[in-house]
Amino acid sequence: MTPTREEREAKLQGMGCKRKRVEDVRFTQGRGQYVDDLKLPGMLFGDFVRSTYAHARIKKIDASAALALPGVKAVLTAADLKPLNLHYMPTLAGDVQAVLADEKVLFQGQEVAFVIAEDRYVAADAAELVEVEYEELPPLVDPFQAMAEDAPLLREDIKDKTEGAHGPRKHYNHIFDWQIGDKTGTDAAFQGADVTIKEMLSYHRTHPSPLETCQCVASMDKIRGELTLWGTFQAPHVIRTVASMLAGIPEHKVHVIAPDIGGGFGNKVGAYPGYICSVVASIVLGVPVKWVEDRMENLSTTSFARDYHMTTELAATKDGKITAMRVHVLADHGAFDACADPSKWPAGFMNICTGSYDIPVAHLAVDGVYTNKAPGGVAYRCSFRVTEAVYAIERAIEILAQKLGMDSAELRMKNFIKAEQFPYQSALGWEYDSGDYHTAMRKALDTVGYDALRAEQTAKRDAFRRGETREIMGIGISFFTEIVGAGPTRNCDILGIGMFDSAEIRIHPTGGVIARMGTKSQGQGHETTYAQIIATELGIPADDIMIEEGNTDTAPYGLGTYGSRSTPVAGAATAVAARKIKAKAQMIAAHMLEVHHDDVEFDIDGFRVKGLPEKRKSMKEIVWAAYNQPPPNMEPGLEAVSYYDPPNMTYPFGAYLCVMDIDVDTGVYKVRRFYALDDCGTRINPMIIEGQVHGGLTEAFAVAMGQEIRYDEQGNVMGASFMDFFLPTAVETPVWETDHTVTPSPHHPIGAKGVGESPHVGGVPCFSNAVNDAFAFLGSTHIQMPHDHWRIWKAARALGA
Numbered sequence: 001m002t003p004t005r006e007e008r009e010a011k012l013q014g015m016g017c018k019r020k021r022v023e024d025v026r027f028t029q030g031r032g033q034y035v036d037d038l039k040l041p042g043m044l045f046g047d048f049v050r051s052t053y054a055h056a057r058i059k060k061i062d063a064s065a066a067l068a069l070p071g072v073k074a075v076l077t078a079a080d081l082k083p084l085n086l087h088y089m090p091t092l093a094g095d096v097q098a099v100l101a102d103e104k105v106l107f108q109g110q111e112v113a114f115v116i117a118e119d120r121y122v123a124a125d126a127a128e129l130v131e132v133e134y135e136e137l138p139p140l141v142d143p144f145q146a147m148a149e150d151a152p153l154l155r156e157d158i159k160d161k162t163e164g165a166h167g168p169r170k171h172y173n174h175i176f177d178w179q180i181g182d183k184t185g186t187d188a189a190f191q192g193a194d195v196t197i198k199e200m201l202s203y204h205r206t207h208p209s210p211l212e213t214c215q216c217v218a219s220m221d222k223i224r225g226e227l228t229l230w231g232t233f234q235a236p237h238v239i240r241t242v243a244s245m246l247a248g249i250p251e252h253k254v255h256v257i258a259p260d261i262g263g264g265f266g267n268k269v270g271a272y273p274g275y276i277c278s279v280v281a282s283i284v285l286g287v288p289v290k291w292v293e294d295r296m297e298n299l300s301t302t303s304f305a306r307d308y309h310m311t312t313e314l315a316a317t318k319d320g321k322i323t324a325m326r327v328h329v330l331a332d333h334g335a336f337d338a339c340a341d342p343s344k345w346p347a348g349f350m351n352i353c354t355g356s357y358d359i360p361v362a363h364l365a366v367d368g369v370y371t372n373k374a375p376g377g378v379a380y381r382c383s384f385r386v387t388e389a390v391y392a393i394e395r396a397i398e399i400l401a402q403k404l405g406m407d408s409a410e411l412r413m414k415n416f417i418k419a420e421q422f423p424y425q426s427a428l429g430w431e432y433d434s435g436d437y438h439t440a441m442r443k444a445l446d447t448v449g450y451d452a453l454r455a456e457q458t459a460k461r462d463a464f465r466r467g468e469t470r471e472i473m474g475i476g477i478s479f480f481t482e483i484v485g486a487g488p489t490r491n492c493d494i495l496g497i498g499m500f501d502s503a504e505i506r507i508h509p510t511g512g513v514i515a516r517m518g519t520k521s522q523g524q525g526h527e528t529t530y531a532q533i534i535a536t537e538l539g540i541p542a543d544d545i546m547i548e549e550g551n552t553d554t555a556p557y558g559l560g561t562y563g564s565r566s567t568p569v570a571g572a573a574t575a576v577a578a579r580k581i582k583a584k585a586q587m588i589a590a591h592m593l594e595v596h597h598d599d600v601e602f603d604i605d606g607f608r609v610k611g612l613p614e615k616r617k618s619m620k621e622i623v624w625a626a627y628n629q630p631p632p633n634m635e636p637g638l639e640a641v642s643y644y645d646p647p648n649m650t651y652p653f654g655a656y657l658c659v660m661d662i663d664v665d666t667g668v669y670k671v672r673r674f675y676a677l678d679d680c681g682t683r684i685n686p687m688i689i690e691g692q693v694h695g696g697l698t699e700a701f702a703v704a705m706g707q708e709i710r711y712d713e714q715g716n717v718m719g720a721s722f723m724d725f726f727l728p729t730a731v732e733t734p735v736w737e738t739d740h741t742v743t744p745s746p747h748h749p750i751g752a753k754g755v756g757e758s759p760h761v762g763g764v765p766c767f768s769n770a771v772n773d774a775f776a777f778l779g780s781t782h783i784q785m786p787h788d789h790w791r792i793w794k795a796a797r798a799l800g801a
């Protein structure tokens with residue numbers, strides 16, 4: 001029996017299919033291959049001596065006791081790196097960062113010396129034996145004090161630098177001042193406004209904390225002059241370029257391999273001193289050197305997120321039409337500006353802060369400052385500050401609604417960009433590709449029964465006022481617009497390399513396919529989903545397609561996986577490469593069927609003659625012919641590569657709603673309901689999308705409700721272990737309800753937008769809005785995150801509840 005069209009289609013497991021994750025076969029059986037699984041002959045282990053102080057001068061480093069410990073091979077300090085000019089490394093943000101502290105330390109946990117020994121434990125013991133003599137300096141912890149006249153000078157290495165990477169510096173602790181929008185117009189709109197609101201919205205410091213910490217193995221083969229670097233890299237090619245530039249080894253002799261990765265969440269985008277020190281140690285000692293961060297090192301020294309203090313203002317008419325937005329951000333970057341934003345964007349895409357609303361005029365100014373804290377500032381499920389931007393606008397909308405005495409869902413509906421306005425030009429310079437916000441919002445409100453919830457809330461408030469209950473109820477809404485798919489090379493680059501991405505597809509004679517990408521999955525499921533794109537495009541079953549990522553020797557150059565860019569950029573490259581192959585396959589099919597190539601058409605898993613559907617060649621037959629008997633004058637083989645430079649970003653969006661009950665006497669909250677509607681355009685794998693949304697919401701819950709990297713006045717890190725850093729388990733995590741609408745991206749070859757970051761971007765303000773909404777009737781306008789039980793209890797007390 002010939003299979004039906006549906007059966008043929010189903011066999012492909014292409015786009016739209018809930019294909020099971022192929023990588024999970026090895027992950028669930030403990031057969032993943034991670035960096036720490038790598039054991040090379042003669043391999044040594046490196047460990048850091050780290051600063052105990054937040055700010056101090058290094059008077060002396062004495063490594064003699066450490067060197068005397070059996071098994072210790074060497075101890076590296078800045079003095080050893082200086083002659084090689086490696087004691088500082090360039091950051092992706094145009095700053096430099098100390099690889100090993102040079103004369104002074106600038107944050108607690110900073111790398112001071114690198115001990116190399118026979119095993120991890122000896123290295124750790126030896127690190128304890130290195131004696132560092134410090135002279136304490138006054139620490140600068142509060143970013144609001146960074147530019148005070150008498151603030152301690154942090155960066156002596158650049159104290160005379162008047163120009164930062166992004167314009168003039170106002171103070172020795174100032175990094176950059178970035179402004180965008182129409183200042184005069186905005187100020188004028190505020191002056192004449194009926195209603196204005198202004199609130200300082202702080203987004204606290206947190207950390208992505210992936211299950212696997214950052215780690216690498218460096219192996220220098222001096223005979224061949226080749227360096228191999230295995231590591232937990234979200235962007236392997238960028239690491240290759242950096243390693244080549246720093247070590248002075250030609251790029252073709254640097255092999256970077258990212259094996260399986262146990263979660264990245266942005267933590268593994270940048271380059272860390274551990275990588276450089278391992279490379280130097282391997283060059284010096286001539287054997288492989290492994291470096292593996294422990295949990296405390298991970299939380300306290302690598303790539304934190306946020307620490308954005310956003311003074312947010314909205315102006316509106318009496319009936320709730322928003323007329324202007326003004327935001328000033330004080331950005332705490334820690335001791336070095338080690339953000340991994342595209343180089344022209346010192347504050348990432350913070351200028352998406354006008355959100356989903358048609359705001360005629362806006363102005364944004366960001367001041368970056370140094371403090372005695374760990375560097376980073378980029379990551380955590382939204383690399384480019386969209387989480388911050390959405391937090392600012394979505395809290396501001398609630399505050400404005402409160403002031404206007406208007407329902408916040410209604411205020412949103414009133415100001416949404418309308419479906420017919422897309423492509424929409426925002427006041428702060430973006431062109432939103434597509435959206436249908438009203439439909440998504442209405443669907444969300446209808447599904448949760450919004451009016452009934454508000455009625456219930458009113459009744460509860462009355463009961464609370466009458467003293468009949470001590471429980472209050474919050475309804476949190478957030479409607480977000482993300483911006484992912486960095487990005488067009490005309491305005492996005494890293495180290496000068498445009499942010500295109502790539503795919504190479506090669507079809508073997510019997511129909512098996514290998515495809516290689518410049519991106520790198522850290523758990524997202526790329527091996528499953530890229531194969532689905534190719535399956536649909538080429539009519540080859542996904543099970544016959546192998547996806548390989550993370551080996552810079554085999555994959556075409558790509559900028560890596562972060563900022564939900566894999567689908568918008570590499571996903572597009574995959575479709576384009578597949579279409580190149582398809583075009584050739586069409587020629588071959590036409591030749592086989594003895595008709596003109598215009599007279600054949602693609603049909604699920606092969607080509608058929610137009611009007612004569614029984615005259616067809618399957619993809620398998622065509623592939624074989626490509627190697628066996630290609631048409632005259634055609635090269636044999638079937639493969640293609642695409643470097644895809646996206647014409648625009650993609651703008652996924654969503655409507656989230658959270659219902660929370662709070663006991664004012666204990667601060668204990670319960671998330672009664674969390675509904676998340678996401679629109680990421682064409683959906684490649686609905687099951688993976690649902691998993692992405694669950695993961696992102698769980699992280700949003702963690703951040704909004706407790707996760708925090710806090711510092712005391714001395715600059716001691718207070719949240720550097722899982723004892724103090726809130727990591728929700730299945731016990732605390734709410735139940736997620738997911739939903740979707742589909743508004744394809746008009747410029748993406750398959751209409752897909754990213755989704756991985758969305759739930760985090762939309763989730764955090766949704767939780768925070770729920771807590772704030774619960775307390776609003778007591779006269780509160782804004783309670784800062786994180787909303788742990790203790791802080792909620794404190795807020796309740798402060799409001800006299």
Ligand code: PCD
Nearest residue numbers: 264265266381382383523529563566567684685754755756
């Ligand atoms: N439409 C659509 C979209 C999407 N998808 C799917 O989903 C996923 C995702 O995607 P995207 O959105 O494109 O993204 P990507 O690029 O791939 O990734 C990235 C992201 O991802 C997320 N998710 C995840 N998951 C996991 N598991 N792990 C991890 O680590 C992670 N991370 C996180 C983050 S943080 Mo950043 O880095 O901060 O920037 S960014 C991020 C994949 O698989 C794909 O394919 C589908 O299906 N469809």
Ligand SMILES: [Cu+]
Nearest residue numbers: 382383386757
């Ligand atoms: Cu993002």
